[in-house]
Amino acid sequence: MTTVELNALVTGEGDPLIILHGLFGSARNWNAIARQLADIRQVHALDLRNHGASPWHDDMGYERMAEDVADYMQRRGLMPADLLGHSMGGKTAMILALKRPELVERLIVVDIAPVSYTREIMPDYIRAMRRVDLAKAGSRAAVEAEIAPVITDPRLRAFLMQNLLIDHGRLSWRVNLAGIAADLPELIAFPAVHGSFDGPTLFLAGEHSDYIRPRDEPLIHRLFPASRLTEIGQSGHWPHADQTERFVELVRGFL
Secondary structure, eight states: OOOOOOOEEEEOSSSEEEEEOOTTOOGGGGHHHHHHHTTTSEEEEEOOTTSTTSOOOSOOOHHHHHHHHHHHHHHHTOOSEEEEEETHHHHHHHHHHHHOGGGEEEEEEESOOSSOOOOTTHHHHHHHHHHSOHHHHOSHHHHHHHHTTTSOOHHHHHHHHTTEEEETTEEEESSOHHHHHHTHHHHHSOOOOOSOOOSOEEEEEETTOOSSOGGGHHHHHHHOTTEEEEEETTOOSOHHHHSHHHHHHHHHHHO
């Protein structure tokens, strides 16, 4: 299995905490959280493949991404480590914990379950971003104006626009849109796995998000028997951004 060498932002001292971002995110999204945990952990916020400053690769499967993380940890002697993953990063963290439990001390999964989803609108977002002729657009404002009719939520649009890179006047996407589009069915699914991760596990759900549903809880407890689920009030799919203070409080208490 071919791994890619992941880019990382590292801060703090102590036992390692690995943070894995969600789809279209990056390590930089977690800077503020990492700084608030740096007094109790050495925080390694990683760019997953096809995101941020990490290399691009045609294969975006969860098992491959989990092996990238395992390779990063093993190269640096970070085993076992605590893992925190949001959305796509949460699925990656779960796969790593289930397949390589010796590498994981504690697991925090943010607003995602070990299940397959149907998110029909995501391909529209990707198509809108890919349709932009960056050579002709010329500016960030022009790119945003072009995707706005499809990506109507200003907050989501601002999040996606963080992936627009401007280098000496040239515009490009930091994310591998073609690779993500090709593997999107695999990304919204969850691989078939056997066994369980018996280490301490915390699932954090946004009150107004439907990514962790009551019907998912039996499977969560079967795969992660030492898990507990906490809901963060007045938050959606990004509880770490919606309610940062409460999110950090819960993470610190668990660690």
